[in-house]
Amino acid sequence: ETGVTQSPTHLIKTRGQQVTLRCSSQSGHNTVSWYQQALGQGPQFIFQYYREEENGRGNFPPRFSGLQFPNYSSELNVNALELDDSALYLCASGGILGNEQYFGPGTRLTVT
Amino acid sequence: AQTVTQSQPEMSVQEAETVTLSCTYDTSESDYYLFWYKQPPSRQMILVIRQEAYKQQNATENRFSVNFQKAAKSFSLKISDSQLGDAAMYFCASRYTDKLIFGTGTRLQVFP
Numbered sequence: 001e002t003g004v005t006q007s008p009t010h011l012i013k014t015r016g017q018q019v020t021l022r023c024s025s026q027s028g029h030n031t032v033s034w035y036q037q038a039l040g041q042g043p044q045f046i047f048q049y050y051r052e053e054e055n056g057r058g059n060f061p062p063r064f065s066g067l068q069f070p071n072y073s074s075e076l077n078v079n080a081l082e083l084d085d086s087a088l089y090l091c092a093s094g095g096i097l098g099n100e101q102y103f104g105p106g107t108r109l110t111v112t
Numbered sequence: 113a114q115t116v117t118q119s120q121p122e123m124s125v126q127e128a129e130t131v132t133l134s135c136t137y138d139t140s141e142s143d144y145y146l147f148w149y150k151q152p153p154s155r156q157m158i159l160v161i162r163q164e165a166y167k168q169q170n171a172t173e174n175r176f177s178v179n180f181q182k183a184a185k186s187f188s189l190k191i192s193d194s195q196l197g198d199a200a201m202y203f204c205a206s207r208y209t210d211k212l213i214f215g216t217g218t219r220l221q222v223f224p
Contacts (some may be wrong), residue, residue: 007120042203056210088155103157
């Protein structure tokens with residue numbers, strides 16, 4: 001158990017819809033990062049939040065957006081869902097520099 | 113750009129034996145961190161071991177140890193006394209500032 005929780009566990013959406021995924025960070029961690037893991041691949045970095053502001057972003061379009069709240073919980077929002085958005089979405093919390101990141105159990109998103 | 117390469121899609125080992133998983137990386141940074149994560153079928157990424165690039169001593173965590181060759185940009189994981197519970201996907205990752213860069217993973221099977 002890492003202390004990082006995510007909800008929901010599974011989600012099925014239709015192409016074009018919008019989805020919100022949630023993450024609760026481990027106590028004492030001030031960053032939260034989101035990753036997309038397609039089937040059979042390693043996780044790909046979407047973005048990181050630090051002190052409620054986006055602190056870095058991977059190669060993902062603007063329809064992927066996020067929020068971090070004062071209690072270090074976070075949301076990942078994806079608009080205009082596409083079939084290729086089907087993946088496991090992982091949230092990770094950690095320190096701001098260099099430290100290990102601790103992952104939640106993930107949300108499996110299926111877009112039909 | 114940082115890249116991480118795992119050239120072994122699958123490995124197998126007999127219970128109680130030793131296995132080594134390979135990883136190479138490419139980075140222009142002098143200060144970075146390297147990690148091995150385990151992902152069992154439950155999907156949760158579990159941190160196995162980490163290595164700071166500025167440390168010459170190889171990291172060890174119980175049955176898990178690494179062989180860190182900085183000049184060769186190689187970071188292999190050795191699992192000693194393999195157990196059935198070690199069966200999982202193993203991902204090598206590097207980190208500089210905000211994000212983890214993952215390899216494509218190695219599936220480890222452990223036979224009784």
